[in-house]
Amino acid sequence: MSDDPDAVGDAVVLKLGGSLITEKDRPETLDGESLAAACDAIAGALDEGTVARLVVVHGGGSFGHHHASEHGVSTTTGTRDADAVMEIHGAMTTLNRVVLSRLQERGVPAVPVHPLSVSARPEGSDGDLDLPIASTATLLGEGFVPVLHGDGVATADAGVTVVSGDELIVELATRLDARRVGVCSTVPGVLDADGTVIPAIDSFEAVADVLGGSESTDVSGGMAAKVRELLALDPPASVFGADGLVSFLRGEDPGTRID
């Protein structure tokens, strides 16, 4: 149990991967069908009551990664160019607006929380992420669905680096003492060398050989970084594809479970 006063205990933290909701190889292109299906699943789960408190985080896909890559910005390399920061953040808030409106159209009380405005890496790019949690926790307590996203983040001695949605879900799940964490991506789970879904992972070394980055432009490390982040997490996490989302929101363990 977390001793953080903002912990709400029964929250589910869900990442909608950028590779799911955008066409990652075509700059600033949405995958409207996949996004709609994901929003249907979320609205259905809230209606049925299988999830009471939900935090959604979405990734960058062809919005954030494309601009970050053009400016040479990653989770470890920053920029002091305000125009570059605005291009990266602007693309992410554009995508965030679309995600919010697709959720709101389905009756989901979704509201934005923009990480660039609240978070930092005060010890530099190798240091921990500081994500003040009060706004997300209070919104959750008031019945909203906070929607965060990968973004730029103020970083001591580096300017602005990228914070990935994968880092955000770990921080959110820990600080909120969440019940479960899900990562819905474009793959049906973490795949072994034969392309078969690995049902469970409990150590990085056991799967390091099959873990790669992303097939597309990606400044935050793809699947290898995802698994590393999720292994460091207390509550169980699942990595699954679009077909697993309804099942995850019903409390099942589709795809790969990471403990």
Ligand SMILES: Nc1ncnc2c1ncn2[C@@H]1O[C@H](COP(=O)(O)OP(=O)(O)OP(=O)(O)O)[C@@H](O)[C@H]1O
């Ligand atoms: N062993 C593996 N199993 C599954 N996917 C893998 C593996 N190794 C590398 N990958 C790559 O990881 C990608 C998923 O990671 P990626 O970071 O692109 O997803 P995402 O979180 O949906 O996107 P974003 O980072 O834009 O939010 C897959 O599309 C695949 O190219």
Ligand SMILES: C=C(C)CCOP(=O)(O)O
């Ligand atoms: C590239 C940016 C700005 C966001 C990265 O977030 P991710 O897609 O979750 O890795």
